[in-house]
Amino acid sequence: xxxxxxxxxxxxxxxxxxxxxxxxxxxxxxxxxxxxxxxxxxxxxxxxxxxxxxxxxxxxxxxxxxxxxxxxx
Amino acid sequence: xxxxxxxxxxxxxxxxxxxxxxxxxxxxxxxxxxxxxxxxxxxxxxxxxxxxxxxxxxxxxxxxxxxxxxxxxxxxxxxxxxxxxxxxxxxxxxxxxxxxxxxxxxxxxxxxxxxxxxxxxxxxxxxxxxxxxxxxxxxxxxxxxxxxxxxxxxxxxxxxxxxxxxxxxxxxxxxxxxxxxxxxxxxxxxxxxxxxxxxxxxxxxxxxxxxxxxxxxxxxxxxxxxxxxxxxxxxxxxxxxxxxxxxxxxxxxxxxxxxxxxxxxxxxxxxxxxxxxxxxxxxxxxxxxxxxxxxxxxxxxxxxxxxxxxxxxxxxxxxxxxxxxxxxxxxxxxxxxxxxxxxxxxxxxxxxxxxxxxxxxxxxxxxxxxxxxxxxxxxxxxxxxxxxxxxxxxxxxxxxxxxxxxxxxxxxxxxxxxxxxxxxxxxxxxxxxxxxxxxxxxxxxxxxxxxxxxxxxxxxxxxxxxxxxxxxxxxxxxxxxxxxxxxxxxxxxxxxxxxxxxxxxxxxxxxxxxxxxxxxxxxxxxxxxxxxxxxxxxxxxxxxxxxxxxxxxxxxxxxxxxxxxxx
Numbered sequence: 001x002x003x004x005x006x007x008x009x010x011x012x013x014x015x016x017x018x019x020x021x022x023x024x025x026x027x028x029x030x031x032x033x034x035x036x037x038x039x040x041x042x043x044x045x046x047x048x049x050x051x052x053x054x055x056x057x058x059x060x061x062x063x064x065x066x067x068x069x070x071x072x073x
Numbered sequence: 074x075x076x077x078x079x080x081x082x083x084x085x086x087x088x089x090x091x092x093x094x095x096x097x098x099x100x101x102x103x104x105x106x107x108x109x110x111x112x113x114x115x116x117x118x119x120x121x122x123x124x125x126x127x128x129x130x131x132x133x134x135x136x137x138x139x140x141x142x143x144x145x146x147x148x149x150x151x152x153x154x155x156x157x158x159x160x161x162x163x164x165x166x167x168x169x170x171x172x173x174x175x176x177x178x179x180x181x182x183x184x185x186x187x188x189x190x191x192x193x194x195x196x197x198x199x200x201x202x203x204x205x206x207x208x209x210x211x212x213x214x215x216x217x218x219x220x221x222x223x224x225x226x227x228x229x230x231x232x233x234x235x236x237x238x239x240x241x242x243x244x245x246x247x248x249x250x251x252x253x254x255x256x257x258x259x260x261x262x263x264x265x266x267x268x269x270x271x272x273x274x275x276x277x278x279x280x281x282x283x284x285x286x287x288x289x290x291x292x293x294x295x296x297x298x299x300x301x302x303x304x305x306x307x308x309x310x311x312x313x314x315x316x317x318x319x320x321x322x323x324x325x326x327x328x329x330x331x332x333x334x335x336x337x338x339x340x341x342x343x344x345x346x347x348x349x350x351x352x353x354x355x356x357x358x359x360x361x362x363x364x365x366x367x368x369x370x371x372x373x374x375x376x377x378x379x380x381x382x383x384x385x386x387x388x389x390x391x392x393x394x395x396x397x398x399x400x401x402x403x404x405x406x407x408x409x410x411x412x413x414x415x416x417x418x419x420x421x422x423x424x425x426x427x428x429x430x431x432x433x434x435x436x437x438x439x440x441x442x443x444x445x446x447x448x449x450x451x452x453x454x455x456x457x458x459x460x461x462x463x464x465x466x467x468x469x470x471x472x473x474x475x476x477x478x479x480x481x482x483x484x485x486x487x488x489x490x491x492x493x494x495x496x497x498x499x500x501x502x503x504x505x506x507x508x509x510x511x512x513x514x515x516x517x518x519x520x521x522x523x524x525x526x527x528x529x530x531x532x533x534x535x536x537x538x539x540x541x542x543x544x545x546x547x548x549x550x551x552x553x554x555x556x557x558x559x560x561x562x563x564x565x566x567x568x569x570x571x572x573x574x575x576x577x578x579x580x581x582x583x584x585x586x587x588x589x590x591x592x593x594x595x596x597x598x599x600x601x602x603x604x605x606x607x608x609x610x611x612x613x614x615x616x617x618x619x620x621x622x623x624x625x626x627x628x629x630x631x632x633x634x635x636x637x638x639x640x
Contacts, residue, residue, distance in 0.1 A: 007110065009132060009264045013271050016103055020096055020275065020426055027092045027422035040420050042283050048423050051279055 006068050014062025017055045025052030086234045086409065087416040093425025100272070100429045101249055104265050104436070108253025111261045118465045121258035121472050122190060122448045124353040132267055133359060134366030137350040138374075139266035142273060143223060143438025147378055147431065148230060151414075152407035154382025155393055157321045158298075158306025159639055160313075161382065162375045167333040170632045172341035173368035174625045176351070177361045180342050182609050183519045184352060185360045186601045191352075191445075192345040192515065193453040199518040199602050200529030202457065207533055208514075209453035211507045212345060213446055217479055218503065220442035221486020227435040228487070234412045235428070243487055246432065250439050251480040254447070255473045259353060262444040266350075269433035276430025277377040280411075283418040284384035297387035306386065309639040316562040323567040324560070331570025335577045336505070339512035346445040357610055361621035368628045372635065378411075385410040389417075439483070446479045447472050502544050502569070509573035510536025510580035517584050520604045522596065528588030536580025543572045 028048030035043075089097075115121045128136070154161040189195040193212060197205035228242035253261045288294040295307045305312045305319065313325035341347060341364070354360035385393065391405060393413075399406035405413060415427040451472045456463070463471075514533040517524045546553045547568065555561045558571040599606040617623050 009267055012103065012107055012264070013268055016100070016268060016272065017275065019099055020272075020429075023092055023096055023099075024422035024426060027090075027420070031420060036420070041417050042287060043420070045283070045286070047279055047283060047418065048420055051423065055275060 008066040010062050011066040011068070014059050014064075014066060016059070018059025018063055021052050021055030021057070021059050023052070024048050025056055028052050086412050087424060087428075089235060089425060089428070090421040092421050093428065096422065096425035097429050097432065100433065101245070104253055104268070105249060107264050107268070108256040108261045111257030111264065114260060115256070115258040116469065118468050118472070120260065121469045122452065124258070124260035124263055126353055127355045128263060128350075128353045128359070128363075129355060130359040130362035130366055132263060133351050133354045133363035135270045135370070136263040136266040136353075137347055137363055138367040138370050139270035139273075139437045140347055140350055140441030141438070142270065142374065143434050146438070147273070147277065147434050148408055148411050150378045151382040151385075151411040152393075152409070154379040155385050155410045156382075156395075156407045157319075158302070158386075159309050159379060159383065160319060160321050160323075162309060162379045162639070163328050163332060164337075165371060165375045165379070166632060166636060167328060168337040169341060169371050170368050170628065171333060172337040173364040173371065174629060175338065176342040176348075177364040177368075177621055178625055180515070180519060181351065181360050181364065182357060183602060183604070183607065184348065185354070185357050186607060186609075188601075189352070190452045191449050192343050192348055192511070193449055195515065195602075196518070196529065196533075197453070197457070199599075200514075200524075201526040204514070204526070204530045204533055205453055205457065207530065207537075208507075208511055209449050209457070211537070213449050213454060215503055215507050216346065216442045216446040216449070217482045218486055220439055220446070220479070220483035222490055223435065223438055223442070224483055225487035225490045227432075230412075230431070233409070234431075239491075243484060246436060247439070247480050247484055250436055250443060251477050254440050254443050255476040258469075258472065259349065259444050259448070262440040263350060263353060265440060266437045269437040272426070272433045273430045274377065276426040276428075276433075277381075277411075279423060280414045280418060280427075281376055281380040281384065284381060284388065284414065288384060288387045294383060294387050298383060302386055307383070307639070309636060311640055316560045316567070321567070322562055323570070327558070327567050327570040331567075331574045335509050335512065335573045336570060338516075339508040339573070339577070340504070343511045343515050344508055345449060346441045349445050349448060350441075358612060358615070358619075358621065362624065365621055365624045365628055369624075369631075372628070372631060381414050382410050385414055389413060443476055443479050443483070447475045450475045450479070502572075505569050505573040505576065506537055506540045506544070509540060509577045513577045513580035514584060517581060517588075518603070521588075522599055522603050522605055523588055523593050524584060525588045525591045525593050527591045528584040528586075531587050532580045532582075532584030535583040536576045539579040540572055540576035543575060 025048070028046055028050075031048065032046065114125070119125055150161050150164065184192075184195060187195055187198055189198060191209075193205045193209035196208050224243055224247055225239075227246065228237075228239040231237040231242040232239050253265060257264070285291065285294065288297055295304070298304070298306050310325065312319040313323065313328060316322050316324050351360050351363045354363055389410070393399075393405050393407050393410060394402070396406050396408070398404065412431075415424065419427050451468055455471055455475075456468060460467075510533055513536060514529055517532070518529055543557050547557055552561070554568060557575070558568045560567070596606050601607050612620050
């Protein structure tokens with residue numbers, strides 16, 4: 001569904017997931033290098049690294065797939 | 074349909090890092106950007122109030138669900154599942170799925186073909202002006218009150234979780250919603266609701282995943298709950314044979330007939346807050362598919378709402394208690410289970426996304442209330458009763474202003490609730506006053522050609538008065554509960570279920586009796602409004618995989634399966 005103009009709603013969603021994913025992934029990498037004193041439960045799973053990576057990949061896919069001018073709806 | 078949050082004490086539950094704040098600020102910036110981007114697409118009444126009727130089934134379906142998935146819904150039902158166990162999932166399954174499928178397959182053709190702008194608008198076409206006036210005024214009243222109560226509750230939640238000032242939270246979130254809805258109308262509300270829906274899942278999904286890992290899977294979760302509480306907390310139906318056998322104090326008849334047949338049917342098929350999203354669909358097939366898509370996702374919502382509550386019961390080292398006890402002892406209440414689980418598993422970044430999910434839930438719920446209020450006010454009250462012959466441009470301007478004014482009234486209501494907290498207890502009652510009889514009225518209007526204007530109006534009025542009367546009766550004389558809810562052991566939720574059932578039956582009975590005593594409309598005037606007088610477009614031109622009934626059967630089978638699995 002286009003936003004009436006040339007931008008799809010899915011592009012906005014892609015941007016949101018991409019930015020949030022990058023911030024969370026970056027934060028996870030920082031925690032790997034500098035482990036916090038107070039750790040969350042299951043810290044050893046490093047959820048912010050893989051969850052952030054997943055959101056980044058999904059966001060990037062949506063941004064590319066629904067980029068302006070690609071003719072997708 | 075949400076347990077009330079009323080906690081106002083204790084230090085903040087979590088501390089946000091700078092990265093969390095960046096994520097929250099980015100969210101606000103993005104929703105405002107969408108509002109500004111869509112402003113140019115909201116010039117006509119059809120654009121502003123109905124999003125141009127060009128939404129795809131997916132957009133309308135996700136928005137339909139998101140408008141209901143408020144933060145109180147998330148936190149309240151997570152708390153309810155900690156308190157009552159998996160019984161809370163009834164509000165997501167039998168309390169939603171059959172109604173959504175019924176809306177899609179039975180009622181949507183009449184809403185869509187009649188080209189009405191709203192549910193009160195349908196009543197005008199079917200039963201005339203008095204029925205519309207009654208339903209539109211009661212809906213507008215209920216909507217701004219609900220919006221204000223939600224606003225206050227969310228601000229309170231942010232104060233408890235983050236230590237934010239209540240005034241700051243109310244101002245920032247309500248002004249943001251007012252800006253993006255006033256600029257882009259329903260289209261902006263819908264687009265943001267879809268974004269918010271995705272963010273809610275992105276922010277909340279980690280809790281059940283990590284929780285199940287910690288608890289040792291579903292079997293480990295059940296074993297821990299059996300030790301910490303009782304094995305009955307993980308059974309959906311087997312404890313509903315007697316009122317006193319389950320923590321909710323409810324009987325299966327209340328769940329099936331009160332919740333499944335009346336309250337949920339009323340909410341999902343006649344509450345304009347959700348129906349408006351589906352009316353924006355681009356064609357009838359999309360309008361029928363939208364609630365089915367919504368139902369498919371609704372069935373999965375317990376994974377991010379009910380499961381975290383159960384996991385809290387299994388893994389949290391502290392015992393959560395009721396609001397009153399929490400206030401007295403300084404402990405944590407049931408309603409805090411979701412933020413507690415969030416803080417348990419989520420470090421910097423993830424915490425910000427989780428909090429953004431809660432804020433997004435609140436804003437989607439509020440935008441839903443505001444956009445529905447704006448349409449009903451402009452089309453069903455202002456244009457119908459105050460100024461009938463103005464230009465389309467004038468009504469769009471009125472829509473923008475009523476958005477701002479609706480938010481302002483909601484803010485006023487939020488501050489009123491601060492002084493009179495007991496008002497929050499009446500939210501559930503309000504719902505049964507107006508929505509349950511409305512369902513009977515609309516359903517008879519759609520399915521029975523003989524229903525007359527007088528029957529519809531007096532049925533709706535008597536159903537509403539019966540509901541208010543039963544509520545007042547129990548308030549004055551608590552022993553009346555044994556008559557209203559069929560058992561002295563019944564609790565608040567059970568009372569709401571049965572009151573809704575009786576008010577619905579009252580409306581139906583009065584509508585039938587008066588209709589039989591009055592002169593019906595000729596069939597030619599019922600075209601496009603009533604079953605038997607309306608030609609429903611054929612869907613034989615699309616393949617089976619694209620037909621609504623096919624996907625309704627798929628969702629229906631999945632619904633039966635999950636109920637059997639968790640029996």
